[in-house]
Amino acid sequence: MHSTTLSLLVGIATIFLFYVLRTPKLRRNGQPLRRPPNTLPLVGNGILFLQDRHKLFSWFVKCEQQFGFETFQISVPSLPPGVVINDPENLEYVFKNEGIFTKGDFFKRRSWDLFGNGIINADGDLWKVQRKAGLNFLSNANLKVLTDVALPEYLDRTIRDLQEKDAGSIVDLEEVLHELTTQIMGQMAYNMNIHNSDPFSKSFDFASGATGKRFQNPLWQITEIFLGREFRESVARVKAFGSMLVANAVEARKVEQNAESKTSFGQVSGSLINSLLDSIDDQEMVADAALNYLSAGRDTTAQALTWTFYLLMRNPAIAEAARKDVSDYVGPLNGSSGSQTRVIFDSAKLHSTALPYIAAIFYEALRLYPPVPFELKQCGKATTLPDGTFLPKDAVLLWCTWAMNRSRLIWGDDADEFKPERWLENGSLVSKTAFEYPVFNGGPRTCLGKKMAESVAIQVIATLVLKFDFEPIDRKERVSKNSLTLPMEGGLPCRVSSHR
Numbered sequence: 001m002h003s004t005t006l007s008l009l010v011g012i013a014t015i016f017l018f019y020v021l022r023t024p025k026l027r028r029n030g031q032p033l034r035r036p037p038n039t040l041p042l043v044g045n046g047i048l049f050l051q052d053r054h055k056l057f058s059w060f061v062k063c064e065q066q067f068g069f070e071t072f073q074i075s076v077p078s079l080p081p082g083v084v085i086n087d088p089e090n091l092e093y094v095f096k097n098e099g100i101f102t103k104g105d106f107f108k109r110r111s112w113d114l115f116g117n118g119i120i121n122a123d124g125d126l127w128k129v130q131r132k133a134g135l136n137f138l139s140n141a142n143l144k145v146l147t148d149v150a151l152p153e154y155l156d157r158t159i160r161d162l163q164e165k166d167a168g169s170i171v172d173l174e175e176v177l178h179e180l181t182t183q184i185m186g187q188m189a190y191n192m193n194i195h196n197s198d199p200f201s202k203s204f205d206f207a208s209g210a211t212g213k214r215f216q217n218p219l220w221q222i223t224e225i226f227l228g229r230e231f232r233e234s235v236a237r238v239k240a241f242g243s244m245l246v247a248n249a250v251e252a253r254k255v256e257q258n259a260e261s262k263t264s265f266g267q268v269s270g271s272l273i274n275s276l277l278d279s280i281d282d283q284e285m286v287a288d289a290a291l292n293y294l295s296a297g298r299d300t301t302a303q304a305l306t307w308t309f310y311l312l313m314r315n316p317a318i319a320e321a322a323r324k325d326v327s328d329y330v331g332p333l334n335g336s337s338g339s340q341t342r343v344i345f346d347s348a349k350l351h352s353t354a355l356p357y358i359a360a361i362f363y364e365a366l367r368l369y370p371p372v373p374f375e376l377k378q379c380g381k382a383t384t385l386p387d388g389t390f391l392p393k394d395a396v397l398l399w400c401t402w403a404m405n406r407s408r409l410i411w412g413d414d415a416d417e418f419k420p421e422r423w424l425e426n427g428s429l430v431s432k433t434a435f436e437y438p439v440f441n442g443g444p445r446t447c448l449g450k451k452m453a454e455s456v457a458i459q460v461i462a463t464l465v466l467k468f469d470f471e472p473i474d475r476k477e478r479v480s481k482n483s484l485t486l487p488m489e490g491g492l493p494c495r496v497s498s499h500r
C-alpha cells in the first residue's frame, strides 16, 4: 500500500479511536473533576476494572483515603462518563431523588438475563406492584411467625445436624447458613422445600458471578460470544426453576380453592408468591419477581452471617462476650444443653433492650463486609450534586459501600477494626443514617427485608454462639468471590464442637 494512503488510514483510525474512547470531562463549579492517579490515557480505568474484585475493593478504599468526600471521575472506554461519590451528603441527595437517579440502561443491560422484570431491575408501575407484594409478605404479623415459629424450627434442624457431626470434623459454615436461609425463604415465600444443594442454587451462583463480571468488563458482549456458554446454560436453569415455582403455586391455589390450606406455617407459607400472582397477570413476570426475591432474601442474609462468624472466629474475646450476653439474657432455664434449646427474644425490642451486643456484632460485620458492596445509578436527566458536581444525562454514579464503610471520616481512625462497641452507647444501639451506612440502601428503594434479615441474623448468631465453639482451620484472610453480592471464596471451612 502506498505510504501516503497508509498514513491517512492510520490518522483516520486514530481520530476515530480518540472520539470513541475518550470520556468527556465532568466538572464541579467549572473545574474538571480529579481522577485517580493511575488513570491511563485513552483506556482510563478500564484495565483496573478487569482485576479480581477484592483488589478492586482495595483500590476504592485507597481512592477514598486519598479523595475523602471529594467526588472524583472514573472512565472506562465506550461507557458513559462516571463519578464515584463518598460524601454522605451527596448520597442523601441520590436517595431522595429517585426520579433523577434511575436503575438505567447501563445496569439493566447487564443484569437483564438474570433478573429480567424482577424488582431489582424494575422501575415505575412494575416496581410498585412488586414492592407492594413484598410488603404484604414482610408484614409484622408474618415476621412474627418467622421469628417465633419458622426460624426456631429450622434452626433446631441446623443444631441437630451440627451436633451429629463427628467431633473435630470440618464443616463449611457458609454452606450450613445458606441451607438455613434457603429453607426459610423457600417455605415462607413459596411454600416449597428448597435446598442449597439443588442444581438451581449452583446455577444461580454461577450466573450471579458472570453477571457481576459484566460490570467490570466493558467488552462482555464480545467475550461472552466465545466464553458465555456456561452462563447461558445457568440462566436457562434458573429461569426453568422460576417457572416451576410459579406452576407449583398455581397448582396449589387450585387445590386450596376446595380445601383449607394445610401448609406448615399457616397462611404465611407461600404468601409472597400468592401476593405476586394476585397482582401480576403475566406468569413469566411473576417468575422473575419470585427469583429476585429469593436471591435478595437468602443470599444476602447467609453471606452476612458467614462473614459475622468469620469475624467472631478471628476475635475470640468478642465471641466470648457475645456468649455471656446471650446467657445473661436467656437465663438459667434456657441453658445451652439439650438439642431443642431456642433463644427466644422479643424482636420488637431489638433496638433497645434485647441483645444489643449481638445486634452490634451483626451491624459491625455488615459494615466491614456489606453483602451489596457496590451500587450504581444512572442519571435520567442532568443534575448537580450538593457539592456542585454537574452530571449530564446518562452519567453513571457509583458508590462503593465497602469503601464508605471503611472511611476514617465517617468511622474514625479505627475504621478498619472489628469493634462492635462502636454501635453501643450506654448499652443501647446507636443508629446511623442510610447515607452514612448504606448497607441496606436508602430512600424509596431501601431494602424491604431489613427487619427480616436482622431478626433472622440475631436469632441465629445468639443461638449458635451459645451452643457451639467454632474454630477456623487456618488464619488465612478470606476474600469474596465474583458475584453481585458477597459470597466467600472457598466457603468457610471450620471445626465445630458443642460448647460445654
Ligand code: HEM
Pocket (backbone or CB within 6 Å): 119, 120, 131, 134, 293, 296, 297, 298, 300, 301, 304, 370, 371, 372, 375, 438, 439, 440, 441, 444, 445, 446, 447, 448, 449, 450, 452, 453
Ligand atoms: C443482610 C441482609 C441484607 C442486605 C445487606 C440487603 C441489602 C439490600 C440492598 C443494598 C438493596 C438495594 C439493591 C439495589 O439497589 O438494587 C436491597 C434491596 C432489596 N432487598 Fe435487601 N438486603 C438484605 C436482606 C434482604 C431480605 C431478607 C429480603 C427479603 C426478602 C430483602 C429484600 C430486598 C428487596 C425486595 C429489595 C429491592 C427493593 C426495591 O428495589 O424496592 N433483602 N437489599
